[in-house]
Amino acid sequence: MSLKLENVTLSIDGEPHIYQTNLALESGSMNILLGPTGAGKTTLMRLMAGLDKPDTGKIIWNGEDVTNRKVQHRDVAMVYQQFINYPSLTVYENIASPLRVKKKTAVEIDTAVRETAALMKLTPFLKSRPLELSGGQQQRCALARALVKGAGLVLLDEPLANLDYKLREELRTEIPKIFAASGSIFVYATTEPEEALLLGGNTATMSEGRITQFGKSSDVYHRPQNNITARIFSNPPMNFLTLNKRQDRIILGDGTLMPATDAFLTLNDGDYMAGFRANHLALHHEDKKLKFDARLNVTEITGSETYIHMEHEGNPWVGLLHGIHDLKLGSQISVYLDPDHIYTFKKDGKLALPARYAERVE
């Protein structure tokens, strides 16, 4: 099985929602669409499903052009962010519905429904109606219906976004297991970078109707090809500051000096953008770490970690620190950063130099 989008575009009411997009997904792969709300994840999924037709371009399924094929005749299943079930049917009939349409025998249907229900822990609720169930159970029912169909392409549009934290974690660990057994192509949309990393597989980062990068999830995370991808794939968002290279010297921000060593020497002289992730900031000096001054605006303590929101030369920065730190709001503080964690981007946003630490991780 394979799904290919070739030069697909879509405008709604004259406004482009998907810019020219190419994407190839392979059999048995988990693919994550990562991007903020409004990035076009749902729109792209609807194109893959055949619910909407692209203005230009082709959708190729197993080498066959299915762009104009009706959704009923596509080999897809989909789960929405809202819990969508048929309220008038029992959970059993909800799960059985795609099989009934396929005119399977009663025995086949019964076996498949009971198997999937057991997998989704829905067995005690088979006779209930969906609206009598809790949100988590409703979403399990929708997931079960998508799974039982045995479709080659399974689209999950932020399926866990409306669930509470505990349930989300639980389902998030179950979904990859279930998926591994089925061998279909999975596409999973999410706004959360952690979810993309936890689910593994491939990630396509999306922003304003474009795919900014597609590749192995950890690869995209550690080696973002541009500043937009880096921003999307960081939570809290990546911190930025200016970087100026002159021969063997590098000036970060307004005046932090650093000798240009190793890879930095390969850069042409000029202005760049430096980016680094919140978790790489520290409050204490070590080895070769660089020192930056910033004004502390807000601290958020989550129990075991502290988020510090600062302002550095007009740029909003966020730091993620282990442990609880009692800092005075509004005060000037010093934060420290290992230059190995700096990504260097060109003025147009393209990556000029990956962070050195990223070369060492898989």
Next chain:
Amino acid sequence: MKINKSALVMTLYILFLMLPIYWLINMSLKTNQEILSGFSLWPENLTFDNYLVIFTDASWYGGYINSITYVLMNTVISISVALPAAYAFSRYNFMGDKHLFFWLLTNRMAPPAVFALPFFQLYSSIGLFDTHIAVALAHTLFNVPLAVWILEGFMRGVPKEIDETAYIDGYGFFTFFRKIFMPLIASGVGVAAFFCFMFSWVELLLSRTLTSVDAKSIAATMTRTVSASGLDWGVLAAAGVLTIIPGALVIYFVRNHIARGFALGRV
């Protein structure tokens, strides 16, 4: 003893509301003589003769049969036409959809009298005069817009994603509409049918203009009861009582959803 004032007000109000209906029933169970002879709170010579007249005289019970025939025809036509229209309005955007939608309701605002003359002339010239379908069709002019508005409101309450999920599951449009969608808007269909029924049942002007003998409605029959011996009060009252019953029956079935119907399905 302390008097519960709100209960008192309520009781008076209900008494006031029920008084004309009680008086109608009271009259229907009296003889003409007693009705005209003076004031009596209840029938002194209880009689069912008035009802007997209606159930035995074809010109009377025929009126009920005619009315029920064209009312049911009208309800079926109105709902089956309004269902696809309401679905389109609730699911698709097309050019001028909002204007068209509002224009539909303005149809409902024109007085039926305006349409009496064109309908009469049109139906006479094509041989539809004095048929059930003539009245049923004339009433759809008022009922279809109302049904579209009510059904659209109920349909809008069903998320579009349910439609899409059904298509993804493999349902064709008609199977989806019948098996998945209709059960979800069943109460809306009930309420819309009720409103169509009630309009058509009580509408007098068009039904009287468009019929003469074969399809004469009960409302028209009731306005033509002056005989040689004067007005037949008792029979008329009995006819009135029987006219209330179908509406009361229908409203009983949709009583839980009727409020939403008055809000045209919008909550």
